[in-house]
Amino acid sequence: MALVNDHYLKLAAGYLFPEIARRVAAFADANPAVAKEVIRCGIGDVTEPLPPAVIAAMHAGVEELAHRDTFRGYGPATGYDFVREAIAEGDFRSRGIAIAPDEVFLSDGSKPDASAFLEILAAGTPAEGGNRIAVCDPVYPVYVDNNVMQGNTGPALPGGGYEGLTYLPGTPGNGFVPEPPAQPVDVAYLCFPNNPTGAVITRPQLKRWVDWALANDALLCYDAAYESYVRDPALPRSVFEIPGADRCAVEFRSFSKNGGFTGVRGGYTVVPKAVEGRTRGGERVPLHRLWMRRWATCSNGVSWPVQRGIAALYTPEGVAQTKALVDFYMENARILRQACAARGLRVWGGEHAPYVWVACPGGMGSWDAFDVLLTKGRLVVTPGAGFGRHGEGFFRISAFNSRANVEEAVRRLAVLEGATR
Ligand code: MLT
Numbered sequence: 001m002a003l004v005n006d007h008y009l010k011l012a013a014g015y016l017f018p019e020i021a022r023r024v025a026a027f028a029d030a031n032p033a034v035a036k037e038v039i040r041c042g043i044g045d046v047t048e049p050l051p052p053a054v055i056a057a058m059h060a061g062v063e064e065l066a067h068r069d070t071f072r073g074y075g076p077a078t079g080y081d082f083v084r085e086a087i088a089e090g091d092f093r094s095r096g097i098a099i100a101p102d103e104v105f106l107s108d109g110s111k112p113d114a115s116a117f118l119e120i121l122a123a124g125t126p127a128e129g130g131n132r133i134a135v136c137d138p139v140y141p142v143y144v145d146n147n148v149m150q151g152n153t154g155p156a157l158p159g160g161g162y163e164g165l166t167y168l169p170g171t172p173g174n175g176f177v178p179e180p181p182a183q184p185v186d187v188a189y190l191c192f193p194n195n196p197t198g199a200v201i202t203r204p205q206l207k208r209w210v211d212w213a214l215a216n217d218a219l220l221c222y223d224a225a226y227e228s229y230v231r232d233p234a235l236p237r238s239v240f241e242i243p244g245a246d247r248c249a250v251e252f253r254s255f256s257k258n259g260g261f262t263g264v265r266g267g268y269t270v271v272p273k274a275v276e277g278r279t280r281g282g283e284r285v286p287l288h289r290l291w292m293r294r295w296a297t298c299s300n301g302v303s304w305p306v307q308r309g310i311a312a313l314y315t316p317e318g319v320a321q322t323k324a325l326v327d328f329y330m331e332n333a334r335i336l337r338q339a340c341a342a343r344g345l346r347v348w349g350g351e352h353a354p355y356v357w358v359a360c361p362g363g364m365g366s367w368d369a370f371d372v373l374l375t376k377g378r379l380v381v382t383p384g385a386g387f388g389r390h391g392e393g394f395f396r397i398s399a400f401n402s403r404a405n406v407e408e409a410v411r412r413l414a415v416l417e418g419a420t421r
Contacts, residue, residue: 005149005151007148007149007150007151008148008149010148010153010154010155010156010162011145011148011149011156012156012160012162015141015145016141016382016386016387017042017043017382019386020042020043020370020380020382020383020386021042021043023370023374024038024040024042024374024380027374027375034378037378038374038378038379038380039378039379039380039401039405039408039409039412040380040401041336041379041380041381041397041398041399041400041401041405041406041409042380042381042382042398043382043398044195044257044354044355044398044400045262045398045400046256046257046260046262046325046329046400047400047401047402047405048260048325048328048329048402049260050259050260050261050264050309051259051260051312051313051317051318051321051322051325052317052321053312053313053315053317053318053321054259054260054309054312054313054318054321055309056312057308057309057311057312058264058305058306058308058309058312060308061304061305061306061307061308061309062305064304064308065304065305072304074300074301075300075301075302075304075307076301077295077296077299077300077301078102078104078105078106078292078295078301079104079105079106079268079301079302079307080106080307081101082311083106083307083310083311084101084102084104084106085101086310086311086314087101087104087106087268087310087314088100088101088103088104089314090313090314090319091238091253092238092240092270095237095238095241097238097240097241098246099240099246099270099272100273103270103271103272103273103288104268104269104270105268105269105270105271105291105292105295106266106267106268106301106302106307106310107266107267107268107269107299107302108265108266108267108302109254109255109256109261109265109266109267110223110225110252110253110254110256110267110269111142111254112267113252113267113268113269114142114143114146114189114221114223114252115142115146116294116298117221117250117252117269117291118146118147118150118152119294119298120277120287120290120291120294121187121219121277122280123150123151123152124151124152125151125152125153125154125163125164126164127154127164129280130151130152131152131186131187132166132183132184132185132186132187133147133152133153133164133165133166133185133186133187133188133189134165134166134167134168134181134185134187134188134189135165135166135167135168135188135189135388136167136168136169136170136176136178136189136190136191136194137161137167137168137169137170137387137388137389137390137391138170138176138196138197138384138387138388138390138391138394139189139191139387139388140191140195140196140223140387141386141387143189143191143221143223144162144165144388147162147165148162152164152165153165159389160385160388160389160392161388161389166181166183166185167388167389167390168181169390170194170197170199170390171390172346172348172359175199175348176194176197176199176348176357177192177194177199177200177201177202177205179205179208180208180209180212180213184216185216185218186217186218186219187218187219187221188209188213188218188219188220188221189221189223190209190220190221190222190223190239191222191223191224191225191226192206192222192223192224192226192236193226193227193229193230193349193352193353193355194226194349194353194355195223195225195226195353195355196355196357196382196384196387196391196396197348197349197355197357197394197396198333198348198349198350198351198352198353198354198355198356198357199348199349199353199357200230200232200235200351200352200353201235201236202234202235202236203234203235203236203241203242206236206239206241206242207242210239210242210243210244210245210248210249211244213248213249214244214247214248217278218248219248219249219250219275219277219287220239220245220248220249220250221249221250221252222238222239222245222249222250222251222252223251223252224237224238224239224251224252224253225252225253225254225256225257225267226257226353226354227253228257228258228322228323228326229257229326229329229330229352229353229354230352231330231352232352235352238251239251240270240272246272246274246275247272247274247275247276248275249272249275250269250270250271250272250275250287251269251270252267252269253267253268253269253270254266254267255267255310255313257326257329257354257400258313258322258325258326259309259310259313259318259322259325260325261309264306264309265302265306266302266306266309266310269291271287271288271291272288273286273288274286275287275288277290328403329354329399329400330354330399331403332354332399332400332401332403332406333349333350333351333353333354333355333356333399334350334351335406335407335410336350336356336397336399336406336409336410337349337350337351337356339410339413340356340358340397340413343413343414343416343417344361345358345359345361345413345416346358346359347359350399354398354399354400355396355397355398355399356396356397356399357384357394357395357396358381358394358395358396358397359393359394360384360393360394360395360416361416361417361419362418362419363393364393364416364419365385365392365393366383366384366385366386366391366392366393366394366395367383367385368419369381369383369395369416369419370382370383370395372415372416372419373395373412373413373415373416376415376419377412377413377414377415377416378412379409379412379413379415381395381396381397381398382395382396382397382398383395384396397409
C-alpha cells in the first residue's frame, strides 16, 4: 500500500476558500428562495472581462496554432524570451530596477509558485535541521499550509497556528506591518500590498527587512501579487526597489488581479542570480540554478495563447487597459472602505489594495460576523480568523465585484448594526 505524506494530516482545517464556498453552498441549499441574491465578496476573484488587447493576442495565438507554418509545440519551460523581456523591461528596468529577462520565470500564477518554491529548499522542522520560517499573522494561508505539507512544521497548536513556525503579529498597533524578528530565521514571507489586511509597506520599513535579511543571511519570499494597486510613488511596488534585495529576495508576481487572469492563469517569479542558499555542509548555492533545474524537470511552462496574452499586457494598449481595470476595482475598494467607516466600523486597507479589513463590531468573532453577514445580509466576506490567530475579530471584504454588487454590499453591511457576540 502506498505511504501517504502524513504532513497533510496535520492541516487543521480545509483550505480557507473552499471552506467558505462549502458554507455558502450549504446556506444556498437551505435557502433556495434567496440563494440568487448572495453577493460574494469573499475570495478575491475578479469579475470584469479580460483587457481587449489580451483577448486579441490570445485569439491570434490560437489562430497561430491552427496553421503548420505558425504552429508551436513545446516552448521553453520558463517562458519565451520575448515575454520575459517584456516583463523585465515593463515591470523593472523601466522603473530603474536591474532585473534580467533570464531572472524572470513565467508560470501559471503566484500561488503555485509560492507553493513550488519550497521544493528547492530543505524540508524538515527547525528541530530536524530544517529552515526556521517566519510568517506574518494574519497571513495568506498558502505560505503556512505549504510549509505544513512539506513537513517544515510540527503539529497544529491548540490555540491556532503550527509548532515550529515563527509568527509575526500584525495588529492595529503596527498598522499590520510587522518588523523583522529578533530571533534567528532563515526564510521570511512578506506580502505587500497585503493580503488579507490591505496594509502597505513603506520604503523605510521594507529597507529594514532587506537589511535584516542581508545581516542574517535570510531569504525573503516577497509576494507582490497586488503591486499594481499601489498608487503612491513613495510606496515600493517591488522588493527589488531596495538596494541589496537582489542578494536576499525572490519575488512572486501575478497577472490575476491586474490583468484579470484568475481563470486564464499567469504569473511569474523573479529569482536574481545573486540570491543564494546553503547546503547542510555549508556550501553556498545560487537559488536561480536550482529553480531553473526544477522548471526544466517539472514543467513545460505556460501555454502559447496565454503567453501571447501576457505579452499583450505590456503593450501601450495593454498597460492602459490594465490600469483602467485596476482603477475600477480601486473605486470599489474606496466605496467599501468609506461605507464601513461611515457605519462606525474600524477599517484598514482599501487604499492601495483591493482588500478592506474591518474590525468586527461589538466584540464579535470573525466567523460570527461571517454568519450574520451571510444569513441576514446574504453577503459573503472572509473571516479574519481564517488568516491566523491575529485575524480573529476582523473580516475581509474583497473589492473584486461589479459596481452594482459593491453598492448593494454596502447597504447590506447594515445587518451588523446592533449585532454582538
Ligand atoms: C484571496 O482571496 O485571498 C485570493 O484571491 C486567493 C488567491 O489568490 O489564491
